[in-house]
Amino acid sequence: MPLIRPSREEDLDAITRIYGHHVLHGTGTFETTPPSVADMTIRRADVLAKGLPWLVVEDGSEVLGFAYGNWFKPRPAYRFSVEDSIYMAPEAAGKGLGRALLAELLAALERTGVRKVMAVIGDSANAGSIGVHRALGFQPAGVINSCGWKFDRWLDIVLMQKSLGAGDSTPPKDLA
Secondary structure, three states, rough: EEEEEEEEEEHHHHHHHHHHHHHHOOOOOOOOOOOOHHHHHHHHHHHHHHHOOOOEEEOOEEEEEEEEEOOOOHHHHHHHOOEEEEEEEEOOOOOOOHHHHHHHHHHHHHOOOOEEEEEEEEEEOOHHHHHHHHHOOOEEEEEEEEEEEEEEEEEEEEEEEOOOOOOOOOOOOOOO
């Protein structure tokens, strides 16, 4: 039975492999060179140091996907807004694991006080990512046309957004 849990150091090989697959074969990320385990270790440590979640979904002992939130922008006024990232192993496609993982990430982000989550989705033809975000209540916020070049073609990014908790109807806890 699949389990969604906080990531651990020992997950980094699988996380790196999953992400590397998307770098080499997909348009959901605009990176063109797969990062190393050391690179992914630094990225994960940065997210966790900010008090933000980095989750994995595993089936048995196999990590099949990961998701995390990181500040949308570094300026202090953005401290209640994050960008989500979610990547699934190819063999996990179509099993509902991505939706469950993203739903748990949203709940974890809300517990940290995040009020707005943005999805910056590589490739306007990325139906899987757009669909899972839409299914979890994300609304379209726009498209930036032809802003990335990968696999010898121009790619758009699709912007989506979702409010968490009270959204913008009340001040954040640390300001109320």
